[in-house]
Each structure stands twice: as structure tokens, then as C-alpha cells.
Amino acid sequence: MVTNTPYSQEVLQQLPSFLRLQQEVKELTERIGLLLGGASLLEAEPLGPVQPITEHYNVLTTFLRMVQSPPLRLHPRSLQGLRVVLDSDRSACSLHHMGHFIIPTTFDPSTLQGFLQSHAPEARLRTHRHKQVQVEEDSLVQDCVETLSLGGLSRDSTVSLVQMISCCRRLMELRPLLGLLDLQDLHLCVSHFYSVTQDGVLCVPWDWRA
Template structure:
């Protein structure tokens, strides 16, 4: 049985504030170390997207500091890049250098040396995206709004597979007559080989790289209208979500208000509307994170489920 929000906050608010106080010194150390590394390696930024606590982030920075002190020359490819400590090692579609926190030092060194090789894939991605767009009547090629980081190398291969499948389709038949002249209003996202064929909550067509052209064309035909409706709803929800976030920040006197990527705007709106109707003095100056579970993180962030008042 899930706890009642107000009761849970009463029981955990003091713990959250104490943890936040205890980690303030650690955060200051991390900020200092991060600044030193950014300057020494001439990075654009260093970030942490691994879901672990900030002590783990300090460990990652210490490891990178060790590399900077012992292998500075080999770190040259990091210059003017954003380094992200992440669940995998590679170059992301945004061009960020992702370093898996579970890798040994030698793996990091070998990968960093080979960043120029990985960048070659990054450079061809826009070409592959443009090619797919041209084949599919000018459709926009998107990245899923709530998806994990993807490596450029794998993504380039996915794009090529979908383009080839559609080319095979067009070699045998034309697109349906009821299709508009252009699909520019729509967006397609190409994901891994084993992903689902679906319309996302944001109205994007999501396709696995291995989807046959015939099935993909048929799916788009059947879902154009629902895609339009979802796109419109998402645009409206994003606007409402931001307004409610601003209101809740002020109403509850929060230090910060964030959410998991998995909490889509419609879910966040439910949470924010519920919170805005409540008097929750225990949340004053607390870092609140909307997610799917109750927890107090080691750095004092308070996590509550988006539907905490719906059950």
C-alpha cells in the first residue's frame, strides 16, 4: 500500500533537509573539482547523467582528474567537448563524449584516443537523416523527446536500414494516393532494431530500424490523424506544464522542481495541479523531483510519484 503524501512528507522532510545540508560541502567540492577539470582539459562542460548519487559523481571527476594528471596528451580529443558520465561509453548524437562510469581507466584512454574515428559517424548522421527525409516526402527526422542517449555510430546504421527498406518499397510501388504531397508536418524517430512501431505521446512516429517498408508505410497511413492530435495536445500541455511549474515553485517555496523524462507533460500537469491545491510547509526550500516512486536521495532531493494524490 502506498503512503499518503502528507504523512510521508511529515516523516521524511527533516531527513531530506539534513541530507541536503550534509551534502552541501560535498557539492562545493564537486563544483570546484569540475571547474578545475573544465579549465585544465579545456572542456565545454562536464555533466553527470548516470542516476547515481553525487558521491559517485565526485569519484568520476577524481578518475578524470587522475587521467588529466598522468595522460594529459592523450586527453587532447576532449578539448571543446562536453563530457558526460553516463551508462555507456561513446559519442552521443549531440556530439557529447560519454564515459561509462563502470569502465576501467584503460578503456577510457583507448576510447578518448579514438574520438576522431567516432566523430566520422557523427558527421554523416545529418546526411543520412536528410536522405531518409527526402525518401519519405520531406518528413522531419526527430529524436524521441524522452529517450536515453544514443551512440552516433549505431544510429547512422539504423537510418540506413530504414532508408533502404523504403527504397525497396518504392522500387515495387508508389506511396498511397491519399498521402499528402509532403509529410513535413510529421516527425519520424528511428530507434534500435528491436524497438516498437508506435506513435509516441508527443505525436512522433517511432519505428525500429528493421521495420519493412510496406509495414511502415501502412502504419503511417493509419496513424496520421492521431499523430496530428497528439502533437497538438503535447504543444498545449507543454505550455500548461511550464505555467504550473512556475506557480508550484512559488506556492510551495521550493528550492527546485524537476521531473523524470518518463513523466510526460500530461502526467506532470496532474501532479502539479494536485500540489498547487495543497498546503505543504514541509516542502519549503526542498528540491522536489516528480517521478514514479517515493524516496529521499542521498543529496536530499525529495522524490514523489506524479500520481501520489490519484490513488
């Protein structure tokens, strides 16, 4: 049963505006992606309330005007398969270790095209490597869950893929010993410290010591 409170009424009143803005943001994102050689434009953070999505809409609108005048001369599919994140806290373009471009929301259009074109090969290489590491992590997590009869195995957002892989490998090396313990239905979360959550999830540091 939904309680009819002033807050819920306000949320319902804002819903049409949010849905309209959400559609306009989607269309802007697609237009910008085409101008950026077919790259996918990612959101730095999930969009929720109307105010944040309004701010994001304004950022996209300003960014679109900047890449349109003068327009970037990129082949429509030259950056297809690559990703771009807009970051208002950055002052210069950079390439993330996972392979996506990080572009400041205010930039010099004359330098953007050269940066994207010159770093595209490295971006594809890093993206490919990241996907390979993701596949390896998924495989190791599944092996750990099945071999140790865990209820689940996850990692904190602050733990990297490489750190998670290292932790899983060590868990597998100790499976003869861990197999003697009753780990049935235990959910393990790889983090940076030891703790137990209210839900009963056991957190262990990725570089734990036996």
C-alpha cells in the same frame, strides 16, 4: 587537470572516428527524413561511444536502402512537422500517444507508405495535444515553484505529463497549508515513491496522499 590514463588515451584516439560517424549519421538522418515526406527522424537513445553510433549508422544505412527500393511516393513536405523513431524491437508500425511514428528497422516497404499517409492526420492531432499538455505542465510547475517558494520542481522520467499536471494541481490546492511550512530552496521531484536523494532532493509519488 586531465590525467593521462590508458582509458583517456583510448577515448582521444576514438574521437576522430566518432566525430566522422556523427556527421555521417546526421547526413543519413536528413536524407531519410526527406524520403519520409519531410518528417524528423529522432534517435531512440543518445549516441555516445563509437560502437553504439556504428550500430546506429548501420541501421540507418540499411533503412535508407529499404525506403529507396522501391522509393516511397510521398510528397516532400506531406509529413513535415511530424516525427519518426526507428525501433529494432518492433515488428509493426505504430503511432505513439505523443504523436510520433514508431517504425521497425525491418519492415515491408509496401505497407509503410500507406500507414504513414493514413495516420498522418491523427499524428498531427496527437502532436498538437501533447504540445498543449507540455505548455500546461510548464505553467503549473512555475506556479508551484513561485507560490510555494520551492528551490525547484521536476519529475522523474517515468512520470507522465498528465500525472505531473495532476500532482501540481493538488499541490496548488494545498498551498494554504503548505505555505505554513518552510519549503525555501527545497527541490521536489515527482516520482512514484517517497525518498531523499544524496543531493537532498525530496521525491514524492505523483499520487501522494495528504
